[in-house]
């Protein structure tokens with residue numbers, strides 16, 4: 288497994304690989320790797336000649352009051368996981384090389400970036416889209432792998448790829464969960480033991496919501512959300528950022544639930560903000 292730190296070395300490797308006619312599968316990450324990330328690398332390994340994983344905690348996508356500085360950094364463990372998953376290249380650029388003095392360009396997808404996560408985290412998706420486009424230009428991937436756990440991120444990146452004619456195919460992969468259903472996240476480690484026990488309710492509520500719709504018990508989203516919010520509000524120290532039923536493509540709120548739809552939630556438990564979603568298909 289090769290570790291590449293410089294942008295120019297990454298680009299040189301990518302151009303050489305593509306010139307040889309090999310496909311590149313790319314998994315962008317911020318490190319603190321877990322089984323969710325591993326599932327993306329595994330899939331990339333199955334479908335490509337060469338697998339590149341980037342680890343870069345991107346300052347541009349964190350708000351001023353968010354956890355950029357204390358975001359977990361676990362380099363040695365990350366490299367061991369990537370070796371086990373047989374990644375070929377780990378790309379670990381520095382902040383200085385990604386955003387040198389004078390860096391000014393921003394990529395925005397306005398129709399998708401101000402709702403749901405974007406409403407709670409202004410500027411977040413601008414930071415994501417900007418760094419992902421830069422990474423695409425450096426890694427020259429044939430396919431790029433993203434998790435449905437961050438459903439809105441998938442929509443934003445898909446839109447950007449289509450709109451800007453990026454020659455990469457986005458592959459969306461299912462959410463990997465703990466045995467009790469909690470979506471695996473790098474931020475789960477912030478939870479106390481008690482909070483961790485309570486956190487499973489987020490998935491349970493989404494699951495219940497899907498059942499209520501599938502059984503045609505509740506097809507009005509306002510009524511459904513009221514019911515689900517009441518359950519979430521019982522988690523000690525919780526604050527609901529949002530829970531919404533939205534169109535899978537446009538992410539616009541859906542009143543009468545026609546299928547398919549996405550039921551998505553963001554909940555703070557203590558100081559930790561967790562997101563999850565479920566597809567009502």
Ligand code: PAJ
Pocket residue numbers: 315316317318322323324326327343345348415418419432433434435436437440460461462463464470471472473
């Ligand atoms: P990060 O949070 O490290 O996630 C990297 C990728 O792993 C994302 O595509 C995310 O959706 C996926 N992922 C996280 N948890 C998952 C789970 N439980 N199951 C399946 N996939 C999961 O998302 C980012 O980093 C950044 O925004 C990034 C795209 C790297 C841009 O900075």
